[in-house]
Amino acid sequence: MSDPILSFDDVTVQFGGVRACDSISGRVDRGSLFALIGPNGAGKTTLVNAISGVYKPRPGARVDFHPSGRPAEDLLAYRPFQIARLGVARTFQNLGLFMGENVLTNLLLGRYIHEHTRLIQGGLFTQGAIKRELAARQAIERVVELLDLGEFKRDPVGDLPYGVQKRIEFGRVLAMEPELLMLDEPMAGMSVDEKQDMIRYIYAAQDELDMTVFLIEHDMGVVMSIADHVMVLDFGQKIAEGTPAEMQRDERVIAAYLGTEMSET
């Protein structure tokens, strides 16, 4: 387990006077399920945004991505779309779907980085464009089957229930076939049944599709049952890191979640 896919060092993101992330370091092992937890406003999403290139961390930070079979890359040198092409995909806490488009279009957008049809080829609908379009559809067909989305294929995403929308967004990042999958609260606002389904899908991504999962989650119970490694943030600081069992016993973690007299003020 000493083979990291992502290692980040001294990541600091500052908004005005607020340090959303304060010098956070850590590493994610290849093939593992890494969970990032913490109370509201702890800086979890900010850290993911810094890794995926949406925010620029303060100089001095390093985010190294180690794709299998290729040399390591410093993600901070790249723009978000280039990071996505390197094999890092992420979902959004409050959905990054295109609500007016149908499910098929949303999923096909996940194949954007794989099937390279140029605009003119697409416009002329050449044989090559047709071939690649078919390949994209066959690729998302697997995702559609895995996530049970078949019946919604032609429906506009905006008309579907929230749980299904979450599933579609998960399907879209699966279609990107990333090496590192970052999920920002994929189970927020879901019923218990839907959560169990989502856990099943995450396991499938990890085991069958060989993806490393970087999971942000609120629900301690879920994290403790599925994560290999847990990092806990509070007020932009890393307060603890280790196996789920260790975290459950850690005083600082308990304090952060249940509150102490000091933090209540």
Add this chain to the structure above:
Amino acid sequence: MTAVESSAARPEAHTYRPSAFQRILPFAIAAVVPFILGATTSDVSFWWKALITVIVLVAVARLAWKWTPRGELTHREDMRLWRTPSDRSWAAATTFGLLVLPFILASDFTPPMDFPWATWFAVVNLVLIFAMGAAAFNLLVGYSGQISLAHVAFLALGSIVGGIVGVQWSSGNMWLALPASAVAGAVVGAISGLPALRLKHLYLLLATFGFHFVMMLVWREYLQEYFGFVGIRFKGENSPRIASWLHWLPGIDPDQNGEFVITGQFRWYWVIMPITVLSILFMVNVVRTREGRAFAAVRDRDVSASLLGINVARSKLLAFAVSSAVVAMSGTLASFYIGSRGEDSFNVQTVLNYAIIIVVGGFSSIQGAIFGSAFFWFLPEWFKWAREELWLVRDIDFLSDYPSEIDLAIKGFLVVIILMFKPDGLAGMWRDLKAWLGRKLAGSQA
């Protein structure tokens, strides 16, 4: 009991059982072709007619056979532009209409009440040219979400390129001027899209409007430098013609001087219609493939799009380039069709006209651009006819005293009505109508 169950369950969206009518329709259309050919074109030899008839029959029969899906749709079948039998019927009917329309308009049929039949041919040609430009405009504004007012600037660019390539370098080589203006439009369009990388919405609108005025300045300078105040003449010796080595083609019967000049509504129709249809098909294909999906993604959420691996800046410039290329082409085509372009050919009013076309037709719908331009050109003709001929209406002096003002007022009123009650415009109405018809038909069958 089973009928109730099957109607209550979710309809099988991916399985079709075409009706007998849907199977027969293409054959029926194919069967009509020889009659039209025989009745209307006396200057085509018998063997050409026979050959064309056989080709059309074979092609339509093959398509009808291949395109009728049985059971579960494959990915290839699901990807089609005309997926459902109803789509295919409409497409066939539209094709048929486009092929027959010029013959009807060219016939010496006179409708009752002095309906202006003769002027309609010109209007149809203008609708086709405008539909092409408006569809390209809609691709940029509606589909890619880049609010631009530089539209007319590219029509002017098309006229400039048409003037350089088709008038100054050659006399009437429109066939070279069209691709040249597409290339020029793409390059200048990408440059004019640069503000879109930093600006959005209203600010982008202002920046592109600035580009409009820069282009108007270029247009005036170009005119005065090379053509003086009379403007560019695209007709007469500058009319496009079919080269003599192509005169063997069917339907091309050289004039007295051995040339085949594109002049008159009928000949122009057969030039404009294919160009419009092909460029609209091109844009429809762009929209349903990889880069077109990226346009919509960038419009809806650019952060989310960039995390899918879409280079947002490149995607925006690409949208500007492809839209401007088609608009510039329509500008060249319009210049040659109308025959002359002067200093006052392009103005702010034209920008507004295209906005009206898009809003009335339906935002972010290429079909809407076609409906919108038909609305825009047909409506004034109807008004004119109503003012002059329609019982009671013709007696109101007020209407005939201020014709253009009344036209504008009614157009403006209709735009407000459509915006208030049907924001997705005529294209939305058409969709609703089709859905309603579909329900009616399904209901009558059950």
